[in-house]
Every structure is written in structure tokens, then in C-alpha cells.
Amino acid sequence: MKESDIDGILQSAPVPEGPRSETLQSIAAAIRGSLRPVRPLPAPWLLTAGLVFVSATIALAAAAHAGFDGIEKMAPWERALIFIPLGAFAVVAAKTFVRTMIPGSRRRLSAGALLALCTLSLLGAFALSFRDYQIDHFVSAGFACLVTGLLHAFPAGLLAWFLLRRGFAVNAIAAGLAAGTLAGLVGLGVLELHCVNFQAAHVLVWHTAVVPLSGALGATCAAVGQWIRRLATR
Amino acid sequence: MQPDEDIERLMARYQQGDFAAASALIDRVSPQLFRFFAAQTFSRPDADDLLQETWLRIHKVRHTWRPGEPALPWFYAIARHIRVDHYRKSLRTATGERKLEAMAASSPLAPQPADQADQIAALLAPLSAGEREVLEMLKIAGMSLEEVAGATSSSVGSVKQKVHRAYKKLRRTLSLAQKGGRL
Numbered sequence: 001m002k003e004s005d006i007d008g009i010l011q012s013a014p015v016p017e018g019p020r021s022e023t024l025q026s027i028a029a030a031i032r033g034s035l036r037p038v039r040p041l042p043a044p045w046l047l048t049a050g051l052v053f054v055s056a057t058i059a060l061a062a063a064a065h066a067g068f069d070g071i072e073k074m075a076p077w078e079r080a081l082i083f084i085p086l087g088a089f090a091v092v093a094a095k096t097f098v099r100t101m102i103p104g105s106r107r108r109l110s111a112g113a114l115l116a117l118c119t120l121s122l123l124g125a126f127a128l129s130f131r132d133y134q135i136d137h138f139v140s141a142g143f144a145c146l147v148t149g150l151l152h153a154f155p156a157g158l159l160a161w162f163l164l165r166r167g168f169a170v171n172a173i174a175a176g177l178a179a180g181t182l183a184g185l186v187g188l189g190v191l192e193l194h195c196v197n198f199q200a201a202h203v204l205v206w207h208t209a210v211v212p213l214s215g216a217l218g219a220t221c222a223a224v225g226q227w228i229r230r231l232a233t234r
Numbered sequence: 235m236q237p238d239e240d241i242e243r244l245m246a247r248y249q250q251g252d253f254a255a256a257s258a259l260i261d262r263v264s265p266q267l268f269r270f271f272a273a274q275t276f277s278r279p280d281a282d283d284l285l286q287e288t289w290l291r292i293h294k295v296r297h298t299w300r301p302g303e304p305a306l307p308w309f310y311a312i313a314r315h316i317r318v319d320h321y322r323k324s325l326r327t328a329t330g331e332r333k334l335e336a337m338a339a340s341s342p343l344a345p346q347p348a349d350q351a352d353q354i355a356a357l358l359a360p361l362s363a364g365e366r367e368v369l370e371m372l373k374i375a376g377m378s379l380e381e382v383a384g385a386t387s388s389s390v391g392s393v394k395q396k397v398h399r400a401y402k403k404l405r406r407t408l409s410l411a412q413k414g415g416r417l
Contacts, residue, residue, distance in 0.1 A: 003401055005408075006401060006404050006405065006408065007373060009357065009408065010357065010369070010373045010374060011373065011374070013357055018264065018265035018268055018269070019264050019265065019268040019281070019282060019285055020282065023264075023282050023285060023286065024260055024261060024264055026286065027260050027264070027285070027286055027289045027290075028253075028256065028257045028260055030286070030289070030290065030293075031256060031289065031290070031293040032253055032256075034293070035251055035253055035256060035293075036251045037249065037250050037251040038249050038251075038296055038297040039297060040249060040297055040298075040299065040300050040301060041297060041298055041300060043300070044300075100387075101298075102298055102300070103295070103298055103299075103307075103308050103311035103312050103315070104299075104303070104304070104307035104308035104309075104310070104311040104381075104384045104385055105384055105387075106380060106383050106384045106389075106390075107383070107384075107387050107388060107389060108389065166297060166298070167298055168295040168298045168312075170311050170312065170314065170315040170387060171315075171387055174387070230323075
């Protein structure tokens with residue numbers, strides 16, 4: 001049996017009766033009372049640009065406050081190897097987040113795949129850049145960096161949600177994951193600009209961990225928000 | 235109002251607060267959404283409820299549609315969200331395994347004589363929920379692969395894969411039915 005035969009069967013099969021006219025009338029009546037002009041969301045590219053701008057501003061402002069010691073200590077090739085992918089991933093994460101907040105947007109990369117891609121690629125870039133294999137103060141120094149990264153990711157995530165508050169996520173967890181990933185990249189950016197600890201293990205474990213942890217926190221917050229909303233509407 | 239005015243133009247006017255456009259849009263899109271719910275294993279009263287819930291949500295988030303973009307994937311993305319929400323709610327409210335078993339037994343996922351009037355539902359019954367919704371949008375609602383990908387928040391490749399699997403299953407089912415002399 002050919003595909004066209006199946007298409008023919010599907011198209012010629014009788015369809016169920018449509019909705020009752022009373023249902024349609026009650027829908028129309030329900031929306032009539034609150035029908036007023038609305039302003040459509042801005043263009044996706046504008047929202048993406050806004051998110052990237054906010055993210056870059058937070059990362060640069062935090063690094064300016066703490067000092068650009070890390071980037072100053074890096075060789076030019078190390079700066080390129082780290083900051084070019086970091087910037088590119090921030091743009092992709094912002095785009096993905098915008099898509100998750102506009103129903104019907106085509107998805108090129110799922111939020112989970114984005115997080116995995118960011119984490120693995122940055123691990124690769126760090127492994128190529130940092131060759132000091134000592135592990136002095138691994139936990140104490142590492143934990144401090146992780147907390148710093150997450151503390152900077154938090155306002156970035158909040159501002160990202162604020163910027164897209166008029167959007168509607170058909171998949172809230174995917175939206176939370178994308179927003180968390182973007183915020184995590186901001187936190188990681190602050191660490192790379194400021195932290196002068198170039199020990200490979202420190203950067204690979206504690207710096208990189210900011211991205212997946214922030215992503216997971218974003219998804220958790222979205223799931224909790226969804227659960228609270230459901231409880232409220234019960 | 236033009237009788238053949240396209241959905242996008244009606245949607246733009248709906249965003250501007252035009253009630254006539256909103257009513258026309260409800261009349262135009264509701265049968266498709268209703269069919270989508272009905273084909274997705276829900277009973278007629280359920281499909282009616284879901285349709286109303288979908289329109290209330292559409293009304294609340296109508297600003298998220300952007301003029302110039304296709305409207306059908308936007309409508310279906312919201313309808314799909316409502317359907318998933320409804321499915322989760324029904325799972326939560328079903329207490330105990332026995333009740334869940336009873337639900338599964340009464341679900342039109344398996345072809346039932348009572349639903350034979352709805353031949354589309356019966357034809358699509360052997361497919362998974364994902365395959366069914368993709369086929370419904372593509373072949374019955376007449377959406378493009380890109381539009382279906384938008385409505386289901388997936389890639390075109392994933393949509394193609396689901397369609398391929400759906401055709402494989404349908405081919406098998408229809409061949410068996412032909413051999414048995416049922417078609």
C-alpha cells in the first residue's frame with residue numbers, strides 16, 4: 001500500500017461532527033467581555049538581542065566590580081578559545097529561551113541538547129586552555145567560585161524571565177532550563193573574567209558546573225511554579 | 235467581513251479587539267481543534283471542554299502571536315499544551331491502580347465499536363499519541379512539516395520520523411484489514 005493510498009483513506013474517512021454551535025457561542029460570549037486591543041510581542045530577534053545585552057551587562061558589571069584579573073592573565077589565544085564560544089552559546093541560549101516563550105515557534109535545538117552542548121564544548125575549550133594540573137585548595141577555592149557563579153546567574157535568570165514575562169511557555173520546564181542555561185553562562189562569564197585560578201581541575205569542575213547547575217535550578221523553579229499555578233487553579 | 239478571509243488576518247484583527255474577527259476565528263478554527271482533541275482519544279464532552287479551555291487560554295495569550303507568522307502552529311501549540319495538561323490532571327485525579335486500569339480500558343486508544351462512527355479515530359488508534367497528533371496536523375489539518383514542527387516544539391526531522399513510523403504502522407494495519415476483508 002502506497003503513502004498516497006493511506007492519505008486518500010485518511011482524507012476520505014468521515015470526520016466527527018464539529019463542536020456544537022452552543023459551545024462556539026459560549027466561547028464567543030466568554031471572551032467578549034475582556035476583548036480589548038493587545039500589543040503583540042516584539043520580534044524574536046529583538047527579544048534575543050535584549051537578553052544578550054542584559055546578560056553581557058550583568059557579566060561585565062560584576063567583573064568590573066570584582067576586577068578583570070582573570071582575562072588579563074590569559075593569553076590572547078586563550079581569551080579567544082573561551083570567550084568566543086561563551087558569547088556564541090549565550091546568543092544560542094537566548095534564542096532558545098525566546099523560542100520556548102512563543103507558542104508555535106520552530107525549535108532548532110532542544111533546551112536539554114543546548115545545555116549538554118554548552119557544557120561539553122566549554123569543557124573542551126577549558127581542557128585545551130588550562131594545563132596546570134595541580135589541585136591546591138580544590139574544594140574550598142572551587143566551592144567559592146561555584147557560589148560566586150551561581151550568585152551572578154541568579155539576577156541574570158530573573159532579568160531574563162522579566163524581559164520575557166509577556167511570553168507564554170507551552171513547556172515551562174524547557175523554558176526554565178533554557179533560561180537557567182543562559183543565566184549559568186553569565187555566571188561562568190563572570191568567573192572567567194575575574195578568577196585567576198587557572199588550575200585545570202578547578203576550572204573544569206567548579207567553573208563548568210555553574211552552567212548545568214543553573215540550568216537545573218531554572219528547570220526546577222519552572223516546575224515548582226507550574227505546580228503552584230496548578231494548585232491555585234484547582 | 236470577507237468569507238474567505240485568512241486566519242492570520244482574522245487573528246491580527248482579533249488582537250486589535252475586533253469581536254467580529256474573534257467570532258469568525260472561533261467558527262473557523264474550532265472544528266479543527268475539536269477534531270484534534272477528538273482524535274486524541276477524548277470523548278465528545280471532553281473535547282468540548284478542552285476546546286473551551288483552549289479558547290480561554292488563546293484569549294489570555296493572544297498577544298504572543300506575531301503578525302506575519304503562521305497562526306495554525308500557534309493555535310495547535312496551545313491546544314497541545316491544554317491536552318497535555320488535561321492528561322496530567324486526569325492521571326493525578328485517578329486514584330489507585332484499579333482506577334487507572336479502568337481508564338485505560340475505557341480509553342478509545344484501542345478501537346471500540348462505540349467509536350466506529352469516527353473512522354479517523356479508529357484508523358489512528360494503533361498509533362502512539364505523538365504519531366497520531368503529527369499525522370492529524372499534517373494530513374487532516376493540512377499543515378506543513380515546518381508548521382507541525384512549530385506546533386509540537388520539535389524539529390522537522392523528528393516530525394518526519396514520526397510520520398514515517400505512523401505510515402509503517404498504518405500500512406500494516408490497513409493491509410491486515412484488507413486481507414480480513416474489512417476495507
